[in-house]
Amino acid sequence: MDRRRRKVLKAGGGMGIWAALVATGIVAPAMAEGSRNVAAFEARTLDEALQALGAAAAQDSGAIRIVAPDVAEDGRAVALTVSSDIPRTEQIAILIEENPFKVAANFRLSGAMTPTIHTRVKMARTTRVHALVKAEGRIYAARREVTVTVGGCGT
Structure with missing residues (x-):
């Protein structure tokens, strides 16, 4: 062809x-x-990424769930699910603390969508996964540690 x-x-x-x-x-x-938020996706530090996403003062929330393996055998494709019980969720971002580029994904949701994201991400090494949820102009956060036995990202 x-x-x-x-x-x-x-x-x-x-x-x-x-x-x-x-x-x-x-x-x-x-x-x-x-x-697209270019500054967030190009951020090399967690603080830069949080600043670019407007989440420097994100409030911790138990209404955000991160489902991930305790131990990921292969960091090239780690399955993650992030869901929010926060009313009127309009955005979900996933950040990987020890990756070269911190923002792994940023999803904008319409009111017709269920605030649940299923994806696979690359992880360089054992680190914390951050989930940020934006609802009604406020940003909430949750974190989860994932152990990676074989890293999936280069520097």
Whole structure:
């Protein structure tokens, strides 16, 4: 298959999916436009990442659950689930304290979505996983230690 044709089909399919998500109200138009927090994703220290996410003064909350293995055999793909019982959750971010880049994921949620995220992340070594939840303009946090036997990130 011609490479240009493949690229066009791939781009067109992606735009079609975004258009369908926007039309159904699952994704807000501003989210589809790609408003990415570059400073947060490029942060090299936990403090820089928290500052970029506006979470320097995040309040600890027991309403956030992080489900992760106590011991991850392979740091290249560690399964995580973050869920929030905080009403009107609009954003969930996952930070990995000892990774070269601290922000692993940042999800914006619409009101129609259940505030639960299932994902896999790379982890360089044993560290704390931070989950940040934004609801009604306030930011809440939870943490969990995960032991990694074989690291999955380079520096």
